[in-house]
Amino acid sequence: MAIAFSVNGKPVSVEADADTPLLWALRDDLGLTGTKFGCGIAACGACSVHVDGAVTRSCSVPISDVAGKSVTTIEGLKAADGTLHKVQQAWIEAQVPQCGYCQSGQIMAAVALIEQVGSPSDAQIDDAMTNICRCGTYPRIRTAILAATGQAAAAQQGEA
Amino acid sequence: MADNPNSDLDYPETSAPAAKPKRKGVKRRIFLAGSALVVGGGIFGVWWTDSNAKGRANTLIGGEGKHAFNSVMTIAEDDTVTLFSPHIDFGQGSHTALGQMLADELDAAWEKVTIEQAPADMAFANAALAKGFLPTMVGDTVAGLIPDAVIGLMARSMPLMITGGSSAIRFTGEVAMRRTGAAVRAALVAEAADRLGVPESELTTADSKVTHAKSGRSLRYGELAAGAATRSLSSDPVLKTRDQWKLIGKPVPRRDIPSKVDGSAVYGIDFTLPDMRVATIAAAPVRGGKLESVDEAPALAISGVEKVVKLPDAVIVVAKGYWPATKGLAALSPKFTDGGHSAMSTPAIYAAQEKLRKASGEPDNVGGEGDVDAAFAAAGVKLVEAEYRVPFLHHAMMEPFALTGHFKDGTLHLWGGLQDPLSTRAKAAKAAGLEVDNVVFHPMIMGGGFGRRFPDLVEIIDQIAVLAKQVPYPVKLVWSREEEVRHGTYRPQSSAGLKASLKDGKITGWRADYVQSGSAEGEVPFIYAIPATLRRHFAYQSNQIDGPWRSVNATQMGFYTESFMDELAAAAGEDPYQFRRKHLATGSRHLAALDMVAKRSGWGTPLPKGVGRGIAIVESFDTIVAEVVEASVKEDGSPKVLKAWAVVDCGTTVNPLNAEAQIAGGLIMGLSSAIGEQVTLDKGAVVESNFSDYPILKLADAPPAVDVHFIESGAKTGGIGEPGLPPASPALANALSAATGKRIRNLPLLTQAKA
Numbered sequence: 001m002a003i004a005f006s007v008n009g010k011p012v013s014v015e016a017d018a019d020t021p022l023l024w025a026l027r028d029d030l031g032l033t034g035t036k037f038g039c040g041i042a043a044c045g046a047c048s049v050h051v052d053g054a055v056t057r058s059c060s061v062p063i064s065d066v067a068g069k070s071v072t073t074i075e076g077l078k079a080a081d082g083t084l085h086k087v088q089q090a091w092i093e094a095q096v097p098q099c100g101y102c103q104s105g106q107i108m109a110a111v112a113l114i115e116q117v118g119s120p121s122d123a124q125i126d127d128a129m130t131n132i133c134r135c136g137t138y139p140r141i142r143t144a145i146l147a148a149t150g151q152a153a154a155a156q157q158g159e160a
Numbered sequence: 161m162a163d164n165p166n167s168d169l170d171y172p173e174t175s176a177p178a179a180k181p182k183r184k185g186v187k188r189r190i191f192l193a194g195s196a197l198v199v200g201g202g203i204f205g206v207w208w209t210d211s212n213a214k215g216r217a218n219t220l221i222g223g224e225g226k227h228a229f230n231s232v233m234t235i236a237e238d239d240t241v242t243l244f245s246p247h248i249d250f251g252q253g254s255h256t257a258l259g260q261m262l263a264d265e266l267d268a269a270w271e272k273v274t275i276e277q278a279p280a281d282m283a284f285a286n287a288a289l290a291k292g293f294l295p296t297m298v299g300d301t302v303a304g305l306i307p308d309a310v311i312g313l314m315a316r317s318m319p320l321m322i323t324g325g326s327s328a329i330r331f332t333g334e335v336a337m338r339r340t341g342a343a344v345r346a347a348l349v350a351e352a353a354d355r356l357g358v359p360e361s362e363l364t365t366a367d368s369k370v371t372h373a374k375s376g377r378s379l380r381y382g383e384l385a386a387g388a389a390t391r392s393l394s395s396d397p398v399l400k401t402r403d404q405w406k407l408i409g410k411p412v413p414r415r416d417i418p419s420k421v422d423g424s425a426v427y428g429i430d431f432t433l434p435d436m437r438v439a440t441i442a443a444a445p446v447r448g449g450k451l452e453s454v455d456e457a458p459a460l461a462i463s464g465v466e467k468v469v470k471l472p473d474a475v476i477v478v479a480k481g482y483w484p485a486t487k488g489l490a491a492l493s494p495k496f497t498d499g500g501h502s503a504m505s506t507p508a509i510y511a512a513q514e515k516l517r518k519a520s521g522e523p524d525n526v527g528g529e530g531d532v533d534a535a536f537a538a539a540g541v542k543l544v545e546a547e548y549r550v551p552f553l554h555h556a557m558m559e560p561f562a563l564t565g566h567f568k569d570g571t572l573h574l575w576g577g578l579q580d581p582l583s584t585r586a587k588a589a590k591a592a593g594l595e596v597d598n599v600v601f602h603p604m605i606m607g608g609g610f611g612r613r614f615p616d617l618v619e620i621i622d623q624i625a626v627l628a629k630q631v632p633y634p635v636k637l638v639w640s641r642e643e644e645v646r647h648g649t650y651r652p653q654s655s656a657g658l659k660a661s662l663k664d665g666k667i668t669g670w671r672a673d674y675v676q677s678g679s680a681e682g683e684v685p686f687i688y689a690i691p692a693t694l695r696r697h698f699a700y701q702s703n704q705i706d707g708p709w710r711s712v713n714a715t716q717m718g719f720y721t722e723s724f725m726d727e728l729a730a731a732a733g734e735d736p737y738q739f740r741r742k743h744l745a746t747g748s749r750h751l752a753a754l755d756m757v758a759k760r761s762g763w764g765t766p767l768p769k770g771v772g773r774g775i776a777i778v779e780s781f782d783t784i785v786a787e788v789v790e791a792s793v794k795e796d797g798s799p800k801v802l803k804a805w806a807v808v809d810c811g812t813t814v815n816p817l818n819a820e821a822q823i824a825g826g827l828i829m830g831l832s833s834a835i836g837e838q839v840t841l842d843k844g845a846v847v848e849s850n851f852s853d854y855p856i857l858k859l860a861d862a863p864p865a866v867d868v869h870f871i872e873s874g875a876k877t878g879g880i881g882e883p884g885l886p887p888a889s890p891a892l893a894n895a896l897s898a899a900t901g902k903r904i905r906n907l908p909l910l911t912q913a914k915a
Contacts, residue, residue: 017463020483028438028481033430034423036607037482038558039641043851046558074423088421095413095817098825099251100420101558101607107421126860132851134558134608135251136828138862140821 003063007032008076018064022056023047025063026073034074034104038132045131048105049073055112074104077111087111090148098135105131110145119149217283227389229347231283232340233262235385239368241268244278246285247323247332248579249416250557250606250613252881253818254328256414260814261333264407265341265400267365268381275415280581280601323579324614324708326781326879329814334877342397347388352379355387402812402874409872411817416605428576428604429562433634436564437466440485440638441623442492443474443647446844448499448703451475459488468492469627476627482638501703501844506653509702509841510549513655513675516698523696525679528670530692535669541661544731546724548658549906550716551838553651553709554644554854559607561620561639565628567592572599572628577606578621579613587615591622592629599625610829611708617649645854646846649707650839652676654716658724665732666742668692672720675699677706680713685779686721687750688743703844710829711882714780718886719834719893719907722776726894727903736894737763737775749809749873750777753786757807760869761788771802772899776887783810783878787827787887789863791895797914799835799896804863806887809871810878816870823884824866830888832857836908 004013007030014025021040026032026049035058038046042060049058050072077085084092087110097103106129113120113128120128125145133141146152217231221244226234234242243262249255255275263273278284345365352370353360356377364371371378402409419425444450454475456468464484469476475494479485536543563576572592578584581603589599606613615621624637639647654676661669669692674680679697686693709715729739737758744751754777758764767773770792777786790803806823813819836855840847848854889907896913897903904912 016481016483020481024481024483027430028483031432032423033426033432036427036558037429037560037638039851040486041641041850041852044558044856078422084422091421092413092417095417095821097251097414097417097420098253098821099558099606099608100416100425101251101427103420104423122864129859132558132856132858134556134610134829134856136825136832136857136862137821138828138859139824139865141859142864 003067005063005066005069005071007071008073009070014063016063019062022049022051022058022061022063022066022071026058026071032073032075036101036104038102038105043132044102044105045109046102046105048108048131050108050112053112053115055109072108074108077107085111087114087144087148090144094140094144094147096137096140096144098137102131102133103137106133106141110141110148114145114149119151120145213283213285217281220279220281220283227385229344229389230340230393232336233344235344235381235388237382237385239269239272239380239382241266241273241368241381243273243275243337244284245275246278247328248277248577248581248603248606250323250577250579250609252323252328252822253414253416253815254323254333254881255416256412257329257814257818258333258337259415260407260410260412261329261337262341264405265338266345267368268341269368270407270412272368277603280585280603282582285582323609324611326783326881326883330782330877330879333814338399339395339397340393342399343393343395344388346397347391347393348381348384350391351384351387355379355384408814409812409816412815414818425605427559427607428564429559429607429636429638431562431564431575431604431636433564433566436634436636437478437480437631438482438485438636438638439469439476439478439627440482440489440640441474441476441643442489442494443619443643444496444499445646445846446496446498446501446703447647447705448501448844449473449496450499452495452497454492454494456492458491458493462488462491464488467631469630471623471626474623476623476637478627478631478635485638486640498844499703504703504844505842506551506840509653509700510655513698513700516700517655517657517673517675521698523673524699525681525697527681527695528686528693530669530690532669532671532692532694535692536659536661536671538661538663538668541663541668542731543659543661544728545657545659546727546903546905547656548720548723549655550653550719551840551907552648552653552704553715553833553837554648554839554848555608555610555612555709556644556851556854556856557606557608557610557612560641560644561618562636563620563624564634564636565624566634567628567631570598572625573602574599574621574624574628575602575604577604577609577613578615578618579609580615583615584621587618587621588625591625610710611712612649614708617705617707619647641851642849645839645848645850648839648846649705651709651715652678652706653702653704656716656720658720660724660728662728662732665734665739667728670694672696673698674717674720676716677701678713680717683712684714684717687777687779688725688740689745690743702841704841710826711780711885714778714882714886715830715833715889718776718778718780719889722778722887722890723893723903723905726774726890726897735764740775740777749784749871749875750779752871752873753777753784753807753809756869756871757786757788757805760807760867761790761803761805763788770899772895772897774891774894774896774898776891776894778883778886780883780886781879782876783808783880783883785823785883785887787891789831789888789891789895791892792899793896793913793915797911799892799909799913801831801861801863801892803865803867804831804888804891805867805869806884807869807871808880808883809873809875810880810883811873811875812877813870813872813880814877819870819880820868822880823868826882826884827866827888828857828862830885831862831892834889834892834907834909835861836910838908
């Protein structure tokens with residue numbers, strides 16, 4: 001069956017079984033491979049996208065649930081003129097990614113957090129950023145979120 | 161005991177025999193080499209000694225207006241320098257660092273340098289790696305006697321193109337990139353001297369130009385490249401000294417990062433071709449088991465499913481996309497045998513290891529010096545003993561295995577990411593029953609690896625090769641996370657018994673008996689100055705495949721040694737930091753690193769109640785890392801890491817910005833494994849299935865920042881991808897012991913620290 005929704009501001013129609021997870025509709029049907037497959041059980045967050053503005057683990061949401069809704073993926077964060085989102089820019093400045101595979105999901109989670117609370121505290125970052133990064137980029141993720149919201153990066157420990 | 165599992169990987173056309181644990185001073189590097197992996201890729205001996213390989217490589221990377229040098233780089237007429245890296249990228253950032261090393265010696269303008277993956281071709285076999293690893297295999301003396309020409313031949317015959325062993329910078333960078341840059345620069349200067357009719361001594365180079373200051377004339381590298389490429393290159397060019405470096409040692413941003421923040425980076429799992437199908441697989445739950453039977457009908461009834469393919473030990477479902485393939489696989493009820501391994505379990509393995517260690521049989525390998533028995537028997541010594549256990553660990557690379565294959569007109573094309581493009585080709589060719597020349601591998605970037613992507617242990621290569629030959633269309637085979645977790649090549653489950661004698665606050669004798677598949681002797685150095693030491697390895701093989709896991713044997717050996725050092729300090733009534741100091745040579749790099757981490761972490765200053773500080777130091781891959789962790793215990797008994805410090809001596813830091821990330825990431829991965837990770841077996845099968853029961857440390861539980869400091873000792877360049885990891889687990893266990901008084905000897909820590 002065909003299910004219609006919008007992705008990154010454009011209307012799309014996906015011909016697939018209703019139980020197809022949004023992740024696979026995005027990757028296999030729409031060719032948007034910036035959203036990653038990590039676990040398939042909503043445990044790692046690599047597949048995070050926004051559905052009507054809320055951060056959502058797309059591997060565990062059937063497309064029937066997003067009919068008529070608005071989906072934003074990592075490819076849709078840039079402005080129309082190609083300017084990167086301030087969070088993406090902060091990610092480059094803090095040199096966050098290593099293998100980079102989880103970073104689309106990390107960035108989508110961070111953008112949603114910032115849109116929700118403005119300037120998140122460390123505790124809010126702890127609560128919201130539950131995506132797995134095997135490379136261990138967490139300190140730089142924190143630094144980038146703080147920098148993107150005009151907050152001082154975490155002070156270095158020890159002596160200068 | 162169960163048969164060695166590796167011999168069970170019998171696809172129709174392949175039989176990869178297991179590398180049996182080697183004995184007596186034969187190291188892991190040889191294990192890699194013995195399984196056809198030695199380093200390959202093209203550089204050093206190859207170009208300077210073999211015109212065939214050089215010519216072929218240069219044909220592959222050169223082209224219209226692009227002039228190739230030594231199978232490593234090209235200069236285009238617009239001045240663009242392109243470096244072809246024999247190393248793949250799985251997040252470690254060595255492409256940028258290799259570029260820095262080449263460009264610095266070349267005096268190329270950094271913005272005009274691009275870095276690409278070298279083709280998976282024998283002409284790029286990496287002789288620099290062969291040269292680098294050689295001393296670890298045969299010793300410095302013998303290594304020094306082997307001519308570079310022979311090393312180049314070795315690299316190609318093995319063939320060698322791996323990424324691993326923290327080798328990119330210390331071997332490829334130091335041996336190949338810097339020398340190539342310097343030699344090409346010299347050729348450009350010689351060409352300019354002829355063109356301008358001036359002596360070379362009056363010429364200077366900078367920003368991709370050769371300048372004659374006296375006459376105010378200059379020539380761009382792009383203008384000189386064609387002529388320079390016809391000149392012979394010095395194999396022993398003058399390298400810059402440290403004070404002349406402009407790029408080496410600078411925090412240069414990584415080139416790959418922009419594509420990793422906007423979703424445009426294409427990983428193996430993202431690759432697509434027109435008309436491509438997607439497949440997924442379920443292998444026998446018990447490693448070593450076989451597929452007995454499967455009724456294909458339930459899968460074929462799922463819409464989108466096209467085909468079911470049976471392998472000797474697995475079943476594959478091919479469909480229009482990953483989701484229908486997954487549904488098709490879930491609909492099947494395949495019957496597998498257990499390969500006779502039904503008695504294999506985690507407790508059974510520990511029991512068998514303990515029995516082996518205590519049976520007073522002959523160890524499989526020994527190391528150390530002095531008379532330990534005499535030290536233990538000496539009058540007035542205090543004897544201390546402890547036993548430790550560490551579990552199998554899963555690599556948990558975030559990108560599950562995915563390889564695309566297309567068999568067309570007699571040639572098999574493969575796309576994806578593995579740690580050695582050359583042996584990937586060879587393995588696929590064998591599985592598909594093709595000549596190597598009829599397999600083309602297109603290397604892609606990887607979502608992590610951590611040791612899991614060494615081709616000789618990667619079954620998906622055989623699986624895709626066999627599958628692609630059976631279908632007329634391109635097909636991408638994707639492993640589910642469950643397949644990843646349950647069919648890993650794990651860090652070995654290992655256990656050890658340590659015993660030491662103390663006299664007057666110093667260790668007089670040290671014995672470590674450890675049981676696991678391979679020996680760590682020769683790989684993990686023992687850094688303490690103790691009069692009598694003995695390390696005995698007892699070989700034990702379960703039905704699992706023990707693979708290299710980030711930092712390899714240094715993880716468990718570091719945990720054993722550094723936990724026991726703290727126990728000995730306690731027995732001697734001394735501070736763990738001061739106790740270590742007494743056993744490290746005065747003026748040594750180890751002592752300098754230890755002192756620096758103590759200073760930066762404020763060792764000895766008061767801590768709040770319930771908070772403990774732990775210290776550990778481990779050398780691996782020619783790099784010394786000392787770490788301090790501050791931790792407390794949560795209400796449920798699990799550790800809470802508060803702060804972490806790392807002091808690193810890798811000789812020279814090529815890119816401090818990236819090196820810091822590698823060390824901090826390694827430390828966090830070490831904490832993650834120590835806190836909660838374990839792969840357990842029941843009836844021969846892996847119990848864990850996904851991140852739900854194989855927990856990876858998350859941001860909230862990682863230290864908010866890791867203070868990483870580098871000591872620029874100028875010593876032989878060491879690796880950075882792996883050495884940050886090993887000290888983390890003992891530093892944390894030591895911190896918990898300091899906080900609670902409770903010594904935890906078995907990993908993972910889980911809630912063992914509960915009061």
